[in-house]
Structures are given as structure tokens and as C-alpha cells.
Amino acid sequence: MTETVSAAQLVARCRNGDQEAWAGLVERFSRYVYAIATQGFRLREHDAEDVFQEVFAKVYERLDSLRSDEAIQPWIAQLTRRVCVDRLRAGSREETTDETELAADPDEDAIARIDEALDVHDAMAGLPENCREILDRFFARDETYRTIGDALELPAGTIASRISRCLVKLRDELEGRKPVPAQSGGQVSV
Amino acid sequence: MSAFNEDTLAELIGALPPAPEAWVRAAQELPVARSQFDGIVARAEADAEFRQALIADLEATLAQEGYEPERPLLDALRRRFADS
Numbered sequence: 001m002t003e004t005v006s007a008a009q010l011v012a013r014c015r016n017g018d019q020e021a022w023a024g025l026v027e028r029f030s031r032y033v034y035a036i037a038t039q040g041f042r043l044r045e046h047d048a049e050d051v052f053q054e055v056f057a058k059v060y061e062r063l064d065s066l067r068s069d070e071a072i073q074p075w076i077a078q079l080t081r082r083v084c085v086d087r088l089r090a091g092s093r094e095e096t097t098d099e100t101e102l103a104a105d106p107d108e109d110a111i112a113r114i115d116e117a118l119d120v121h122d123a124m125a126g127l128p129e130n131c132r133e134i135l136d137r138f139f140a141r142d143e144t145y146r147t148i149g150d151a152l153e154l155p156a157g158t159i160a161s162r163i164s165r166c167l168v169k170l171r172d173e174l175e176g177r178k179p180v181p182a183q184s185g186g187q188v189s190v
Numbered sequence: 191m192s193a194f195n196e197d198t199l200a201e202l203i204g205a206l207p208p209a210p211e212a213w214v215r216a217a218q219e220l221p222v223a224r225s226q227f228d229g230i231v232a233r234a235e236a237d238a239e240f241r242q243a244l245i246a247d248l249e250a251t252l253a254q255e256g257y258e259p260e261r262p263l264l265d266a267l268r269r270r271f272a273d274s
Contacts, residue, residue, distance in 0.1 A: 022220070026214060026218045026220075027214065030213070031209055032206065033209070035205065052209060052217065056217035056220060057217075060221070060224070113202070113205055118206065135203055136203065140208065141208065164196070167200065170194075171195075171196070174194050174199075
């Protein structure tokens with residue numbers, strides 16, 4: 001994760017045809033879209049992949065219709081929800097099972113947690129590189145102490161204490177950001 | 191967010207695992223795919239034989255013409271020629 005510029009700044013650069021900014025924007029929201037599809041709507045991997053590609057294709061096509069660059073996150077969330085629902089409805093027309101009908105109602109608790117998680121991941125951008133790396137590898141990528149130690153050339157026996165120190169830094173980073181500004185500005189155009 | 195204890199933070203970091211790398215890469219290549227798309231569609235509109243070849247076997251025709259048949263490009267072309 002290289003989140004040194006804001007999402008709004010990336011959007012502005014994308015509008016000017018900056019392909020590197022586009023790659024950064026995809027990187028920044030890839031986990032978010034993936035999580036909404038797989039956790040919020042519990043899509044199967046194949047469907048989640050289709051949703052993932054369709055969402056970013058729509059973002060790319062419609063970026064100019066976004067009224068405020070700051071509204072990129074709720075806009076992507078709304079697009080993802082819509083594409084997931086369309087996908088499930090299309091699937092239910094083919095399969096006609098109660099299961100797919102039920103799944104069209106997202107797990108709102110899961111989606112709220114995903115929004116919170118994105119805030120935490122954004123805050124991780126303010127940590128030193130080694131902290132970001134170690135926290136992400138351990139908690140998000142499920143890597144073992146040994147794997148992390150090998151990758152980062154650190155003694156495996158020091159990983160637990162480093163994780164603990166990095167969590168404290170992350171908490172301080174989040175505390176420093178309070179109060180968290182509301183991210184949904186109602187300026188969403190899908 | 192109400193509390194920043196370590197367990198909550200650990201859980202929230204874990205709530206966003208990375209998307210598969212291939213998916214991310216494909217989405218990042220969209221601008222290139224769109225640029226190729228425009229060229230291919232223009233040629234298909236001018237060259238009926240090329241158009242028929244695309245409809246008959248999209249991936250093979252693209253590969254033969256030197257394009258990387260990546261997913262965003264294939265999806266866009268399939269949608270474009272779906273009614274043909």
C-alpha cells in the first residue's frame with residue numbers, strides 16, 4: 001500500500017489522464033470493493049471477480065460525472081452495491097433459488113465494518129513503512145511470524161513485540177485524526 | 191469509530207484482505223485496454239473480414255494481431271460485438 005496522496009488527489013490526477021494515478025486509485029480501493037462483494041454480499045469468487053472488474057470499468061468511464069472528488073469513497077461503495085445487486089438478480093433469474101434472493105440483501109453490519117476498516121487502512125498510511133508492512137502482513141494477509149521475519153529480514157522472535165508497538169502507533173494515529181470527518185457528502189452521482 | 195483497542199484494530203486491519211493480484215492488475219490496465227479497444231473497433235468497422243474473425247474467435251484473432259488478450263479488453267469487445 002502506497003497511500004501517500006489522498007484519494008481526492010488521485011481522482012483529480014485521473015481526470016487529467018494520469019495512468020499512474022489510475023493504478024493508484026485501483027490499488028487504494030481494490031480491497032474495499034473486494035470486501036463489499038465477498039463479505040457484504042457474500043458473492044462467490046467468480047461473481048466477485050466480475051463485479052470487481054465491472055465496478056472499476058464504471059469508475060473509469062464515469063469519473064467525470066463525480067461531482068466532488070472527495071466523494072469518491074461513497075460513490076465507489078454505491079456503485080459496488082448496485083453492481084452486486086444486479087449480479088445477484090441476474091443469477092437468481094437463472095437459478096431461481098431462495099438463497100440468491102436472500103443474498104441480494106447485503107450484510108449491513110459487515111459493510112459498516114468494511115467502512116471502518118478502510119478508515120483504519122487509511123490511517124496506516126501515516127505509519128512508518130515497516131509498521132504498515134508488518135501489520136498488513138500479519139492481520140490482513142495472515143502470514144506467520146516466520147514468513148514475515150523472512151520477508152522483512154527480522155528475527156521471528158521480535159515480530160510479536162513489533163506488532164504490538166505498531167498497533168500502539170496506529171491507535172495514536174487514529175486518535176490524532178479525531179473527530180473523523182463524515183465521508184459521505186451526499187454528492188454522489190452514479 | 192468509537193474505540194481503538196488493539197483487538198478492534200487487529201480485526202479491522204484483517205477485514206480488508208488484499209484482492210487477488212490478477213484482478214487488481216487487470217483493473218489497472220483499463221486505460222491501455224480502452225485505447226486498444228477504440229483502435230480495434232475502428233478497424234472492425236472498416237474491415238468486414240477482421241470483424242467476422244473477431245466474432246468467430248475473439249481471443250485467437252486478437253493474439254494473432256499482436257494484442258494481449260487481457261480481460262478488460264476482452265470484456266469490452268464482447269459487449270461491443272454481442273449483438274453481431
